[in-house]
Amino acid sequence: MKQVTLKVSNCSVAQWSTLLLELNLVSKNWARFGPKIQLQAPSINRILSQGTSNKPQASSRKRHSLTTFR
Secondary structure, three states: OOOOOOOOOOOOHHHHHHHHHHHHHHHHHHHHHOOOOOOOOOOHHHHHHHHOOOOOOOOOOOOOOOOOOO
């Protein structure tokens, strides 16, 4: 078995989640060609379960500009 260690610094929570989701996609897509990639990270199961869910996400709290019609 070959092993790689990534040390990531200065990333936001959103960037960390995105990185783990992208690595998960790579591991799933490469599995049919032979390599079996195993990911280990703090709270990876929670991140992957929320990031790969087909359930509707909570609406964001973005401010919408109000337009007045006359």
